[in-house]
Amino acid sequence: MKEPESLLQQYFGHAAFRIGQKKAIDAILSGKDVLAVMPTGAGKSVCYQISALLLPGVTIVVSPLISLMKDQVEALHQVGIPAAYVNSSITSEEFYATMQGIQYGQYKLLYVAPERLMTEGFLRVAQRIPISMVAVDEAHCVSQWGQDFRQSYLDIPVFLSQLQKRPICTAFTATATAQVERDIARFLQLRQPETIKTGFDRKNLFFGVRTPRNKMEELLGILQENHGKSGIVYCATRKSVEEVCMALCENGYAATRYHAGLSDRERARNQEDFLYDRKTVMVATNAFGMGIDKSNVSFVVHYNMPKDLESYYQEAGRAGRDGEPAQCILLYSGRDVRTNTFLIERSQEAAEIEDEDLRESLIAKSKERLKQMTFYATSTTCLRQRLLRYFGESAPDSCDNCSCCQTNYQKTDITLEAKKIISCVYRAQKAGYHLSRTMTANVLGGSKRDVIQQMHLDSLSTYGILQDLSQREIGAMIEELVRQECLILRDFHEYQELTLTPKAAAVIRDEKTITWRVPIIKKEKQIAKQHPDYEMPPEDAALFQELRALRKKLSEREGVPPFFIFSDATLRDMCRKRPINLHEMRQVAGVGVIKAQKYGRQFLGILRNHTSKSSE
């Protein structure tokens, strides 16, 4: 039997397994179930793909990413691994052809949507073929605590129980808190699984939060810093995708868009434009990106705050999959919290759940996750530490590679201001008002808005008692009091009102002081810590561009995205190693046997040309 390492080298051109991969494969090959929690980009798919090649029979991969199965299977064909998929996008003829192929042993891997498992046509075939493993991708979908609960994932153990012999069952996810992890093992009925957890940290990613007055200006600034690089801008709604995309195009950026309101055709075309590097910026809702393995995404900007840290880390994690330094920047404003609360309450998935208690509990959990997300967005301490702790990992106090660690803060006592804010909330409530954050800030700042006078809020004794501060400063202090849990937000009709907690009383009674950290100097450094080989010598940079141009030409000719041919990291390694023959080409990271045969000579042509030109 071949060794896993030699298959990794032969098919994928990778020299060694990464942390966790080997352990997962060894466990699978010894017949054990596996639960692997590894961050995006860690290389989860390799674990089940290499195992599938070594196991007899077929491996079924359950994946919720219907729109991307085709690409995943295509990427396997590129490296010479026989695979197929069945989901709702294929015709019944295609389905029967695939089912026939699987019975003749034509495929090692079969990707299936979870809804398909228990259908009669599929189950009948599955009961007849030798299935060695069922690999569950995005396994957190089985848990109601996870951010993408999918009812059909609960069919997986039922499916397993219907097979003649229960195969090995493996579960993979990038985001799992302790609760989700327990749910995965329980609901998938894993049998004494080998649990593999690699660290969540993605060292090459810079995490930043900015609270700009004008998000569009800020975004344009970020794009300018990242000129010519590929990036994704996530927006909360279709409408803001439209607006942001249009503004970027007007400013001369090659931007395209993606959201559920576009036709299938346009979505596919825009996605392809981005994958093929014809457009450098993708503006999208969270409908875009699940399973997208575009390796050279250099920045992910969130124009709006997402609903939870699970979504944030997953979306931001689409940057820098090639291991190169990349930026993940969140543009935050208080309004994002309101939009998300609204979306949670009206979520389609929640509405479809008939059991009222279950629905209520799902909504409450979503709101708790939103609170944690908001704490991240308003944090003044290390962002990476916040993320890692949220996912149950310990982390040092400072990473030196996030906007908080790169900002100097001064501790300021704001107990006096806090008392004024708290008494304003108290007095307003006593007078029968239900004030939002903005209205409270308006009253404290002595705003002259008509609505203040119409509601007689200017007659409150706390009206104007913080008039020396700007609305923005008062707003930030209110946020701080929410963060320190002196105030909480409670739903009231269509908005949220501020109310007091016992901690507020402690402040008024002088039993508690409030300090906050105010930024004093913002250092310029915003790029991820320099990767040792990030700065290419100019000589290599020119060669790199030539190699990219060839890759683009080949990708157009074959109708596959450029990174399906070679990743940027592979092209960089070519510049560094300068192979002169196919044997040396195989030493380049990411060049497997099939790809070396298919593309090696053409890339060698450019490398040789370049070397002889520069030695002339």
Ligand code: ADP
């Ligand atoms: P995940 O599913 O965990 O997000 P992928 O399986 O898509 O990650 O892998 C991410 C990237 O890492 C891919 O480009 C893949 O080719 C690369 N990769 C995976 N394993 C290795 C390895 N052992 N050495 C180098 N690169 C690897």
